Amino acid sequence: MSSSPSILVIDDKPAAHKALAPLLESEFSIQPAYSGPEGLEKVNLSVPDLILLDLSMPEMSGLTVLKKLRENDKDIPVIILTAYGNVDSAVQAIKLGAADYIEKPFADGKLKQAVRAILKGKQDVEELSSELGIVGKSSQIQKVWQLVKKYGPTDLPILLRGETGTGKELFARALHGISKRHRGPFVPIDCSTLPESLVESEIFGYEKGAFTDAGRSKPGRLEWANGGTLLLDEIGNLPLRYQAKLLRVLQEQQYIPLGARKSRSLDVRVVSASNTDLRKATQHGSFREDLYYRISGVIIELPPLRERGGDIELLTHHFVEKYGRKYNKPTLKISQEAMDLLLSYYWPGNVRELEHLIAGAVILANQIILPEHLPLSSQKEILTSGSGGARSIKLELKFGCNVSKPIDLKKIKEKLAERAERLIITEVKKRVSLNQTELAKFLGIDPKTLRSKVK
Secondary structure, three states: OOOOOEEEEEOOOHHHHHHHHHHHOOOOEEEEEOOHHHHHHHHHHOOOOEEEEEOOOOOOOHHHHHHHHHHOOOOOOEEEEEEOOOHHHHHHHHHOOOOEEEEEOOOOOHHHHHHHHHHHHHHHHHHHHHHHOOOOOOHHHHHHHHHHHHHOOOOOOEEEEOOOOOOHHHHHHHHHHOOOOOOOOEEEEEOOOOOHHHHHHHHHEEOOOOOOOOOOOEEOHHHHOOOOEEEEEOHHHOOHHHHHHHHHHHHHOEEOOEOOOOOEEOOOEEEEEEOOOHHHHHHHOOOOHHHHHHHOOEEEEOOOHHHOOOHHHHHHHHHHHHHHHHOOOOOOEEOHHHHHHHHOOOOOOHHHHHHHHHHHHHHHOOOEEOHHHOHHHHOEEEEEEOHHHOEEEEEEOEOOEOEOOOOOOHHHHHHHHHHHHHHHHHHHHHHOOOOHHHHHHHHOOOHHHHHHHOO
């Protein structure tokens, strides 16, 4: 069987197949389909690496074929083949997710060049996904990848929106990794952890003598990110007065460090992330509306883990393998009972909570991870319906109290993750004789973080 990339050509005209074959068959494995239904049937039998799709076919149009591919979550790159003068329909196909379009008759070398570029882009994304540890085959996460692949190569401002722990920084890195700026720096800044007194100096930098303790100049994150990508994580926490200053920077692509007299030019792509609805924040007056529109050229919603179907099992095996290697337990497995427990849990802390939980379980387990290695086994989460059809959550968590009234779920996420971490750290301390520094290294965190977690 050939290892060449496979291309499915869907075109009702035999002459088109005859013209395409000599252009591509020396480098690719070509499969013909002479109608839309035949093409869809072949895709169901064997997924090709790429599809060449004619727009004008009598039985089923190319646009209809493309829609059906997307409805069935077939994330296959598609190049549209269109006759001269039918560019409007080709543009419509691009909006539906086609990767490119080529006008007939095919210019010498142009088609092969387009095919090579798209297949290389697909390979780069797959390698990047593996490198970043982004795992998932659910339709929800595949839709996110489609948007990342579509908008990553552009310079459009992106807003990543999702609950805590859904992987916003990972997807920001993916956007950077497939952009034309991928050789430049990727600079994240967490707006939620910056004290207000340090916001300006951290983001914009300062000149020597700008204030009493400024003994030397210090570049800000904007300067670090020049030529690359700046991630403004939890941008909704940025104080209003700095939102105005950031807006001017994004509008003018210039900034002025503290104490400087002249502005400096800036070439940076901005990706923002938030676990709150910034549109609602503009209505409440806590976020500038003009800044919201500036940063949200494209909004990508990241699904919570509980909505990602079989990804929980995939991610669990991925983390067991990852931490099994780290802690020299490469043959470690997880029991079905433990897996069932994970699958039935609500995951308020999402992927981050799952990873922390599995990391701790790997440390505690010997040959197989059992329910008792998972702190989840000591807590229940029951969904009940409240008055007026509203959902409330009754939580019986061993936090020293029971809660049986409706709660904002966001308020307990950090508490759940914190409790899981404390349980793991406490159990590890019982089983290994290490000082604070050695224990921090063993757990993969810095000593300062460990001290804060065991207070």
